[in-house]
Amino acid sequence: MWNRLRRASARAGTKTDSRRRRDRTLVRVGRTLRRRRCSLEILKRVTKLLADKKARVINVDASIITEAPKLAPHIPAMRKKIAEAIGVDESRIGIKATTNESLGAIGRSEGIAAMAVAMVEIKG
Secondary structure (H helix, E strand, C coil): CHHHHHHHHHHHCCHHHHHHHHHCCCCCCCHHHHHHCCHHHHHHHHHHHHHHCCEEEEEEEEEEECCCCCCHHHHHHHHHHHHHHHCCCHHHEEEEEECCCCCHHHHCCCCCEEEEEEEEEECC
């Protein structure tokens, strides 16, 4: 039975399905394409997509986890740029920076992690 399900799911993944998934992708998987694209441009594109669906961003809350560099002096400028990119007041953007307490790859300063959540309102 599992083999039949596996074959059926393989047949379901037609070229049309994969083409549809590709059309919804904002950032390609290839490393070179990600490096060349500014994240603010991606935000602007997402904001336009939301506007096309009669939706808008209400607020954003982001957390950045890094050992170095210290981000506190840069947070006001980051808030301003993000607010401009998505067209909201700067007070609606929350950015927090924290460390990983020397644990794992982030704690060894081998990387940085970022997480963000946005509240979106769909106009009736």
